[in-house]
Amino acid sequence: MQLLEERILRDGKVKDGNVLKVDSFLNHQMDVKLFGEMAKEFYNLFKDENITKILTIEASGIGIACITAQVFDCPVIFAKKSKTKNIAGDVYTARVESFTHGAFYDIIVSKEFLRPGDRVLIIDDFLANGAALTGLSSLVSDAGATLVGAGIAIEKAFQPGGELLRSKGVRVESLARIKSMSSGGIEFC
Amino acid sequence: MQLLEERILRDGKVKDGNVLKVDSFLNHQMDVKLFGEMAKEFYNLFKDENITKILTIEASGIGIACITAQVFDCPVIFAKKSKTKNIAGDVYTARVESFTHGAFYDIIVSKEFLRPGDRVLIIDDFLANGAALTGLSSLVSDAGATLVGAGIAIEKAFQPGGELLRSKGVRVESLARIKSMSSGGIEFC
Numbered sequence: 475m476q477l478l479e480e481r482i483l484r485d486g487k488v489k490d491g492n493v494l495k496v497d498s499f500l501n502h503q504m505d506v507k508l509f510g511e512m513a514k515e516f517y518n519l520f521k522d523e524n525i526t527k528i529l530t531i532e533a534s535g536i537g538i539a540c541i542t543a544q545v546f547d548c549p550v551i552f553a554k555k556s557k558t559k560n561i562a563g564d565v566y567t568a569r570v571e572s573f574t575h576g577a578f579y580d581i582i583v584s585k586e587f588l589r590p591g592d593r594v595l596i597i598d599d600f601l602a603n604g605a606a607l608t609g610l611s612s613l614v615s616d617a618g619a620t621l622v623g624a625g626i627a628i629e630k631a632f633q634p635g636g637e638l639l640r641s642k643g644v645r646v647e648s649l650a651r652i653k654s655m656s657s658g659g660i661e662f663c
Numbered sequence: 664m665q666l667l668e669e670r671i672l673r674d675g676k677v678k679d680g681n682v683l684k685v686d687s688f689l690n691h692q693m694d695v696k697l698f699g700e701m702a703k704e705f706y707n708l709f710k711d712e713n714i715t716k717i718l719t720i721e722a723s724g725i726g727i728a729c730i731t732a733q734v735f736d737c738p739v740i741f742a743k744k745s746k747t748k749n750i751a752g753d754v755y756t757a758r759v760e761s762f763t764h765g766a767f768y769d770i771i772v773s774k775e776f777l778r779p780g781d782r783v784l785i786i787d788d789f790l791a792n793g794a795a796l797t798g799l800s801s802l803v804s805d806a807g808a809t810l811v812g813a814g815i816a817i818e819k820a821f822q823p824g825g826e827l828l829r830s831k832g833v834r835v836e837s838l839a840r841i842k843s844m845s846s847g848g849i850e851f852c
Binding site: 498505543547 | 773
């Protein structure tokens with residue numbers, strides 16, 4: 475998606491440790507107009523799939539997911555990263571490794587909200603090693619729901635997540651796929 | 664707001680410890696159509712205030728904030744709950760007590776995104792003891808920005824947060840204000 479690639483080139487900053495800082499428009503400050511354009515792209519890609527639920531993970535996926543859900547006219551569920559008092563015991567869980575934080579955490583979705591009849595589109599801001607996406611897929615699978623695919627804002631295509639998920643048969647659509655990046659610049663696939 | 668009150672009466676569940684479970688439409692599964700109606704209400708309340716930024720806190724405020732920001736045509740910033748690798752050192756911070764989790768945590772906003780000229784509307788899903796809202800206000804104040812007010816989905820008016828913030832001169836507008844609640848029912852102000 476040209477608009478997103480241009481924005482990454484303009485405002486993204488490459489940091490040590492393969493970090494692409496896009497916090498001025500994507501995952502700290504959020505440009506909801508850009509999200510609206512991204513949502514239209516996701517709709518074009520998945521509009522024939524009869525999506526009934528959009529699934530994302532807290533926190534930075536939520537904004538894109540909600541604005542995308544408006545276009546699909548369906549609810550969003552966000553997987554929570556730890557068990558809180560406000561969620562009852564009846565949940566699907568998966569363990570996810572966070573490369574950013576160097577730790578494992580559990581993600582949780584209440585069983586009430588993912589049903590066998592659901593056709594689920596996962597939306598997230600980043601795909602790198604695929605840990606979060608793998609965890610989210612397994613929640614969908616545990617619920618007996620159908621995973622239609624994943625709509626990702628930025629895929630670091632030089633990391634293994636995208637290839638891994640596609641090789642498992644998951645339809646992964648990324649709006650910007652980064653082939654390589656360094657302090658010298660960013661190259662898209 | 665009648666639509667929200669009706670939804671709370673229909674789908675909200677009162678749990679022990681003053682917990683109102685609204686996770687079927689507000690803070691786990693999210694009804695983005697309802698959020699759109701709430702956004703219009705916030706716009707009616709604050710449309711003359713020349714809002715330049717909407718500020719919220721991860722995770723459950725983000726969805727409502729993003730959909731509200733579409734109506735105000737401004738960016739959202741979400742305060743993060745802990746320092747991650749992806750945020751540089753130049754941040755405003757405040758300490759917040761979480762009554763839900765029984766712990767303290769720090770909230771962080773990058774200095775880059777809150778400026779003295781900004782007119783900030785805080786959006787959040789709940790107001791109870793006012794801890795998050797107080798923390799967010801202090802970030803706005805530290806930035807030298809103007810806090811226009813706070814738009815809250817559900818205020819537990821029997822807890823002290825709303826009164827506390829209003830007594831400090833903060834304009835707090837809550838779309839549903841709960842006077843009392845028990846397993847027997849919910850009463851609005």
